Amino acid sequence: MVPLDSYFATNLRGKHTPSLSAILNVVAQNLFGHSTRTWCNANLRSYKLFWEEMMTEGGRTPSTRDTKLHHNFPTDLRTARQSIQIEPDVVKYAACPACCNIYPPKKSGKVMEWPTECVWRRFPHSQPCGEPLVKSAIEGGESVRVPICPFEVQDFDSFIGRLLCRPGYEKILDEGTVFSLQPDELTDIKDGSAIHDMKGPDGKPFLDGFKRNELRLAWSLSVDWFNPFHNKQAGKSASCGSIAMLLLNLPPSLRNKPENVLGGVGHCFAWQGTRPCVNCSSLCPNFILTELTL
Ligand SMILES: [Zn+2]
Numbered sequence: 302m303v304p305l306d307s308y309f310a311t312n313l314r315g316k317h318t319p320s321l322s323a324i325l326n327v328v329a330q331n332l333f334g335h336s337t338r339t340w341c342n343a344n345l346r347s348y349k350l351f352w353e354e355m356m357t358e359g360g361r362t363p364s365t366r367d368t369k370l371h372h373n374f375p376t377d378l379r380t381a382r383q384s385i386q387i388e389p390d391v392v393k394y395a396a397c398p399a400c401c402n403i404y405p406p407k408k409s410g411k412v413m414e415w416p417t418e419c420v421w422r423r424f425p426h427s428q429p430c431g432e433p434l435v436k437s438a439i440e441g442g443e444s445v446r447v448p449i450c451p452f453e454v455q456d457f458d459s460f461i462g463r464l465l466c467r468p469g470y471e472k473i474l475d476e477g478t479v480f481s482l483q484p485d486e487l488t489d490i491k492d493g494s495a496i497h498d499m500k501g502p503d504g505k506p507f508l509d510g511f512k513r514n515e516l517r518l519a520w521s522l523s524v525d526w527f528n529p530f531h532n533k534q535a536g537k538s539a540s541c542g543s544i545a546m547l548l549l550n551l552p553p554s555l556r557n558k559p560e561n562v563l564g565g566v567g568h569c570f571a572w573q574g575t576r577p578c579v580n581c582s583s584l585c586p587n588f589i590l591t592e593l594t595l
Pocket residue numbers: 397398399400401402419420421430431432
């Protein structure tokens with residue numbers, strides 16, 4: 302059994318209205334007004350200070366409930382976004398700067414840990430790559446080890462879970478497995494021969510309308526790596542890039558919405574020539590064709 306409660310939209314009705322409206326205001330400034338995290342944090346702190354002044358005005362002693370609510374009010378934008386559950390679940394991999402192999406984190410208490418060096422072997426009897434994967438950094442005042450080349454990608458199961466739990470989306474995704482009724486008329490990219498003629502593991506058409514009692518999802522994958530400092534002869538050389546996936550079951554009007562795009566971002570400050578700094582092949586098999594039995 303997969304716990305689904307966290308995938309459904311948060312019920313905000315039971316929340317403390319003044320703190321909720323302050324959080325929504327700051328999150329909206331960030332999302333729609335493109336206010337930076339620094340300014341949003343300053344706003345949250347000023348809300349908290351203002352609230353404290355109001356509670357203790359004229360020497361009043363605030364109730365235990367008010368004190369607790371005030372104590373839990375966030376002063377960081379990331380915590381504010383988490384409190385209304387709009388942060389995606391993200392996995393930070395460590396990518397090897399030399400061979401591009403990737404390593405998922407392991408949780409040790411509250412801290413994430415990655416292997417210190419790459420153990421990938423080109424052949425079974427070859428020497429391991431041995432390239433360092435982590436470096437020292439300070440997070441929250443504590444010394445920790447972080448990836449030299451981080452690659453952050455949304456958790457696939459969590460992304461799909463949230464998508465399917467959004468009202469109406471299951472029906473939309475089902476309808477997305479139906480092709481255009483006019484064989485000579487292409488109304489969407491999925492009506493083209495590449496998707497139309499694609500076969501499933503059983504050798505039958507992968508997308509076949511409602512002939513099976515399972516949902517089938519077809520994705521398009523985009524991988525693009527580039528030098529963020531521009532390609533100047535005398536300039537810095539670095540590699541940074543994104544991996545994004547669009548769900549072709551969705552109609553074009555919904556397909557490119559930010560909440561419906563599965564994304565990953567990686568960067569590395571050691572130039573890898575023409576190679577991307579992440580071995581995509583270790584991520585893709587889970588992604589490209591997905592079958593979910595309902
Ligand atoms: Zn390596």
